[in-house]
Amino acid sequence: MNKKVLATFFATVLATTTLVGCGGSSATTTPSAGGSGADATAQAGASSGKQTDGKNLPTLTTEPLEITLWDIATEDPAKTTQEGAVQRFMKDYPNIKVNQVHQQNDNYKQQLVVAMSSGQAPDIYVHWGGGPMAEYYKSGFANDLTEMYAKYDHPEFIDAAVAQSTYDGKMLAIPFGGLSGCDIFYNKTIFKDLGLEVPKTIDELEAVCEKLKANNIIPFSLANASKWTGSMYYMYLVARHSGNAEFDAAYTQENGGTFTSDAFVYAGSKIQDWVKKGYFPDGVNSLSADDNQDRALLYDGSAAMMLHGAWQVSGIKADSEEWYNENVGVFRFPEDSEAKAKGVPQDVEIGTAIGMGMSFNCFKDDKTVDQEKLDACYVLATQYYNDDTYNNDQLSSGTQPSIKGMEENIDDPNMKIIADVFFNASNVQLWYDQYLPASVTEVHKNCMTELFGLEKTPEEIGKEHDDAMKKAIAGQ
Template identity: 45%
Template sequence: MCKIYKKWVSIRTKPTFLYNLDSLFNGKCIFVMIRFLHQNTNRRDKQMKKRLISALLGTALAATTVCGMSASAEEITFWNVQAEGYDLEIINEAVEKFNSTTESGYTVVNVPTQNDAYKEKLVIAMSSGECPDMYSHWSGGPMIEYIESGFAQDITEQFNSTDLPERLMPASISQATYNDKIYAVPYNDISISGIYYNKTIFADLGLEVPTTIGELEAVCDTLVENGIVPFALANSTKWTGSMYFMNLATRYGGLEPFEKAVAGEGSFEDECFIWAGEKIQEWVQKGYFPEGVNALSEDDGQARQLLYTGEAAMTCIGSWYTQTIKSDSEEFFDENIGWFKFPAYEGAPDVDDSIIVGTVGDNFISFNCEGEKLDAAIEFASLLVGDEMVEFAAERGRMKPVNGVEKNATEPVTQAIMEAVSNASSIQLWYDQYLPPAVANAHLDGLQEVFGLTKTPAEAQAMMQEAMEAYNAES
């Protein structure tokens, strides 16, 4: 068995890193705050026992799906979540290109899996001492687990021997770095949350794009009056509901309450988090979300089906939705879909509303191989962010995290997204990727109950704060 468990110390012991992206967007400065939490290994055996029991007992059936290890020494197995649509097309194109041109003697075998099933599959694989040659993840806390487990190799030397340091955005490299060493290659997208909306519905009802939450609520009220669900949300996967919570909390309090809560200098029971939960429950009660929202599946496309049928007018989600919708129906996307950043809260005029929630890189490849196989795997990862694949992906709505990528933004939605990125003062990494897994789970579980009206926001935030305090106390 391998150890995949970690212990983080309070981030009070670490400085805040601000990455200047002034080279990206016409000389404008963007600062992306990433905090990496150090690990202390005193409780490894104890944590390993707890989580291993949970993984093996709670997901025994899923263990049968663990497969895809290299069938031969000449094959490089690549696990990822690019399982459908343009995402799958982009990876398949890269695999075909690599396999037909490489002189390494290796071929890449693509093993895609749906998002939520993938996370479970990867934990089980590592818990059983198995792992593919290379695999995608979302950086943040989970990456530190993979590093400490021994399943994510230090690739600093190989990385620096390529053109990747000059090609990739500094912020994306920083998310792949831990203790001054590089452990992953960012390859997928600049992903930020925002609101996709149906322009046709807005035009038919005489609605304008809202710039404040008050204006957004007025839009929602008009939609409800006309029998249209304001927000398409499928929250059985939990993280989708977090999109609304993160944006509301950030618009109310900025970054500081979250930073202090994680550092142990504040609390997740701060008024900004309570307010965000209360606002969500108010919206649930006013009919802003679909009936049975917690039973609907994002992976099955139930949220966007509400958009396609005109039953819902908007959705707050990551910018990967551009290619998701286009791959379903490019005609529908071109004729109907617009995008705007999450509106400002007029009750907090001093909060910077240019802050966006998201990530620069989205998915990252880490490596569980060595020698010539590792060299070949990094060659493939480099190809994924090479000029041809950057252009290929941009044509399908994906903006890979490379310098100068904004020049590939040719359609209005992607241009609006890139403008929001270029104007952002800071980017808040997704809560469920930033936080220790135990705290992230407490956040997602409690928030789902907030949407279901089975917990009050105060109860949900107390649960989250308790998990954070327990984690800090053990560090």
Template identity: 40%
Template sequence: MKTRTKKLLSLLLVTVMGASLLVGCGGKSSDEGDTDKTTGGDNEIVFWNIGTEEVDKAIYDKAIEMFAESTDTDYTITSVPVQNDTYKEKLVIAMSSGECPDMYINWSGGPMNEYIESGYAQPITDLFNDSELPDRLLDASIAQATYKDDIYAVPFMNVSLSGIFYNKEMFEKYDLEVPTTIEELEAVSDTFVKNGITPFALANAPKWTGSMYFMNLAARKGGLEPFNAAVDGSGTFEDECFIWAGDKILEWEEKGYFPEGVNSLSEDDGQARQMLYQETAAMDLIGSWYTGLIQQDSPEFYEKIGWFPFPGLEGSDVDDSIMIGTIGDNFISFNCKDDKLAAAFECATKFSEDEMVDFMVESGKVPPVKGVENKLTDPITKSIMEAANNASSTQLWYDQYLPPAVAQAHLDTSQELFGGTMTSKDAAKKFQEAMQEYLDEAN
């Protein structure tokens, strides 16, 4: 119990201080329900998720409806959607109070592992292997749902990779080509700045949005080895690739590549997308879930949009096929047992059935299922899947991979860089101190 309490307090401290990050079988899916609800009656399964807006809300609702219609069970599912930026804090506060919903989404990595260690995620290995999921889901997504040889979650929402969405008409207006190197990306950005256009539509109040720049720059400078070495203690986050990434962010901030007040702008409120729509910004480095969001907001504007992976360094031998993201994006974990667990798991399997996969693809998603590339017709989603297939490896987002306290140090220092309030060396030192403290405690 001491270990469990310690882990939960660690999670709680990180999320509350950071204050920033992301519910079925009768088909009751409500936005007006009790958003503090964690448990229901004996036959009610409470499912916490982040489906507060379309298209995600429609996807959750459809899965719950499919479960209700196809299953002969007394169980009903109550969906409790919570806005992305408060979800993690809310989940950990519930756990710290000794409560946890029957089903809940997470992003795998370090936080999921702590949920497991704290006793709030049940192994589903037998249920999983006895289902059709091993044959349906991408192996990489199953690997991200696995901890110590057991499966603890169902990956379902998206192949989510960071990449750059750009306005094709604006590129054409200024006679610009899609950049293939960071140097060319800087030349494109300089052209936009000279013409009074913000190169990147970044809303960095939640911190993870700006983190994408840091991760991509570090990977293009040093590959994945420096990160892996820093995590296992054989290296350090004061490696030159992390300092170089910080320097680039500071340089780009100074050159006007980001909007004024970037650290006060809200991603959840759509402020970055509004800059794209108003054409005051030309590009946005963001997760590939933007395909569905932009299509939902404005199908007409979506026709103006293109996508390209983060470019590599000119003359570098670092592998520039490496992608940053996750093969699965959202994962469903379970805090229930026996018949309730079996029913909740069955509901989760609906996300990978053919009818749902078709619906998700039509909504701009790329669910982590085998053969999904054969269903894609949209050129942007096809480009994203091509990048995923061509990638030598996919680096999970730092704030998902790292232990929560270390992830928060990364997010905090990254945001400081965008504000120009911390040097790259100081940011790297603070990042490393958090990592070392975690390693010392673990040992």
């Protein structure tokens, strides 16, 4: 295996996730009346047989086996739900020990790269797909699951999820995190008290922001110390101004493609205008999303809106379901009316069809596949992280599994809106910090600090992106 630092660029451009249908498989997982992740261990032994009995799956070893798994489930409900999946697996296969290590989100990718570079990579690790997943595979740290996926049972994942788990025609990950659309959460109570309507255009959004400011309320709650949180605004403004066209061109750096094109300058200029107008909290670059400082501003009424991923539903519910039900609504990012008049599509959405995926690093010292360990990892990921209990817990906490038919089981009104937006999109642009090559990702995130900090102009950060992209393409 190649132990070098994973910073080389992958040559093949990943296909944009287009939601046009659902994939097939031989096993479909449906929600059941299971309990929460907290009682998952008890449920694991509820029947005398294994959950995998009667299914077309590899026969797992009866000898002692140890597996190390890295995830980012540091808080509930994800922590309890994912630990429950591991406990159910170990209940059915007591000879297999899974060492589950929870890592902090912000430093996770860097820690994973360091572990791979030093030959200490875990047997199972989670990721968001995109460019980094391709690099993990090309550097020798991800098993090709294509044959196993074709041969053995697995959930009936939607096509979009399979696409985001695939690189160069190879299945490299098992989805488990669910659909994660990106939309604007807002305080319905504040909107009602001020007589505000949900904005449909960016001009209307700015009018809402001005009314909120006039009433001493911060329009957007944003904690940008994490950097990728500010990127959500940048990505949406680019998408609304140009669809996917200008990003796709800048990504390849071909046919005049550049991150200094009109859509990127528009997005950066709009963000800096909003910063100057006070649409974001003071010290926005010092506030941490990992510490939920953005949610805190919503809770105390200091801020009225927050652009974020669908996982915020489960997080806010876990903090206070009563407050969530009384106060939280959601709407899609408004349209750019001028761009729309020019024929620019306004139905590109930002997010992911897998939430996260699991890849396996199951190799022996001689670099051959450790099939016994790989078999166990496959069964854990497909049959326990995607079983009835797991999926029911996901739905209960506001997350929609990336499995065909699951959208029919949503009862949360905000999740219904998010799902409708997601499935009505012409395509879903994966987060830039997941889609871009790893070396460019770091530049992009640093640029978000510079952008929101008014340290550099949109043109200057665009040039930083271009320089990094050219180096990545050249393999430097």
